[in-house]
């Protein structure tokens with residue numbers, strides 16, 4: 001019965017497909033038929049006043065700006081998933097749809113297999129006939145301007161071959177390959193027969209592959225992938241097979257308190273840590289992560305930013321859903337649509353802040369940038385390209401209107417690099433531009449009031465010189481502490497210096513992560529980072545970056561120094577050396 005339904009649908013698909021008007025075009029070295037779409041359904045007309053709100057909407061708008069065909073049409077980023085259906089809706093196609101919807105990206109679906117499964121396990125798998133997988137691929141790709149293709153369960157050699165062939169005819173912006181082989185319950189979904197066609201045909205076409213430890217091992221003929229060191233070696237070997245980026249997911253690493261993933265782009269390794277969330281509801285995390293990466297790539301973001309945003313989303317969703325109960329088996333699904341619900345459940349705090357973002361904290365100063373003849377936005381861009389992991393706009397002398405304009409420009413730059421942007425002192429400016437948060441001092445708006453105004457999702461940092469202030473910052477709902485001046489500074493008048501001892505005392509009293517500030521530069525960054533407290537996560541710097549001729553060069557130097565120092569032992573939050581970027585001044 002199933003196959004006759006497929007047959008009928010296949011005939012229909014063949015008919016409608018023939019209605020396209022092909023134009024020859026060439027991209028990525030392949031020739032394909034592009035179709036001119038006259039369909040209004042994939043465009044939203046802006047005169048209907050689309051209300052896209054919040055952080056993700058701003059990201060989308062920024063990314064979409066480059067794809068606007070004219071003033072009145074906005075293309076929606078589009079991911080096509082090629083995967084299996086999960087009747088329990090925790091993983092597979094259903095997870096992909098929810099992950100893309102949650103990240104505000106359109107998702108079309110090509111179904112490769114139908115599984116009967118629930119929270120106990122997989123009770124059955126029925127592959128979709130190969131020619132009907134081909135029909136679905138052609139239906140979508142010939143009509144719908146797909147930006148990114150994401151693959152999940154590809155259950156047979158024939159299906160992988162068809163997919164590769166059709167992707168050569170219809171090249172897309174990026175291909176994300178999640179090499180699904182075994183379900184979370186341990187059931188085999190795609191046998192070893194697909195391994196050789198994966199290696200020979202699919203992986204070389206991929207922009208990023210996202211195997212877990214078992215899948216990485218299977219793709220490498222069973223070599224051991226059980227430690228972080230093994231993950232590094234495996235990432236290198238998998239990269240040699242042709243994908244541009246390899247993300248090995250370390251969720252199953254034994255004896256690890258964090259979830260550690262390794263991203264390798266052929267030049268740099270990034271060790272990405274996130275807290276391990278204790279929950280049974282992890283079914284579908286792999287599919288959802290790959291779909292989120294695909295969604296971010298479809299919006300136009302770079303791979304590193306896409307991976308970071310995707311990891312953050314999964315972490316928040318797992319945390320949000322850790323108590324829900326669906327099904328009686330050992331592994332339940334989680335709830336992707338937390339953003340729809342979090343505002344009504346106001347006691348729930350999402351986790352948008354990653355303490356390792358404090359690693360190299362660049363704080364602007366308009367006076368300094370003016371002196372060197374550059375805009376705040378150019379200075380911020382150079383700092384990020386040099387390795388800054390978080391930005392604070394500290395524009396003490398700016399008119400409010402100018403401050404807001406600069407903040408909006410800087411936010412676009414920061415968002416396109418996955419770097420948070422905070423505003424110094426001015427909660428109103430942070431609210432007006434929807435920045436990621438604020439930094440306040442002891443004589444500014446109290447942190448508890450800032451929290452009430454900004455809501456649970458924004459980042460709040462507080463300056464503290466004493467253990468009492470550190471305890472208060474925690475009680476007020478802050479996310480981190482800035483402690484200093486560690487050394488004397490000319491940047492802030494009459495600022496009391498606390499020294500390395502004062503910094504250590506505050507760190508030891510603080511339940512929050514700490515960033516050190518005041519008179520810090522290449523010559524003393526190592527001494528600061530070596531005070532030996534685990535919650536000291538980085539340094540915040542003004543003049544060492546911005547009272548300099550070339551912000552890019554100085555940021556790179558400081559970044560390299562931090563990597564060498566104790567906290568840089570792991571490459572958490574490191575950014576690639578961008579040797580090809582010249583000083584923007």
Ligand SMILES: Cc1ncc(COP(=O)(O)OP(=O)(O)O)c(N)n1
Pocket residue numbers: 361363392394424425439440441442443444461462463481482483492515517540
């Ligand atoms: C990261 C960080 N730490 C401390 C400060 C200082 O804030 P504050 O005490 O409010 O002083 P001003 O910056 O407003 O002069 C900071 N800005 N950033």
Ligand SMILES: Cc1ncsc1CCOP(=O)(O)O
Pocket residue numbers: 484485486488489490491492495517518519520540541542543544
């Ligand atoms: C804002 C601030 N808060 C404490 S010290 C300081 C100034 C840091 O500037 P610099 O890095 O140039 O010493």
Ligand SMILES: [Mg+2]
Pocket residue numbers: 424425439440441444
């Ligand atoms: Mg202040």
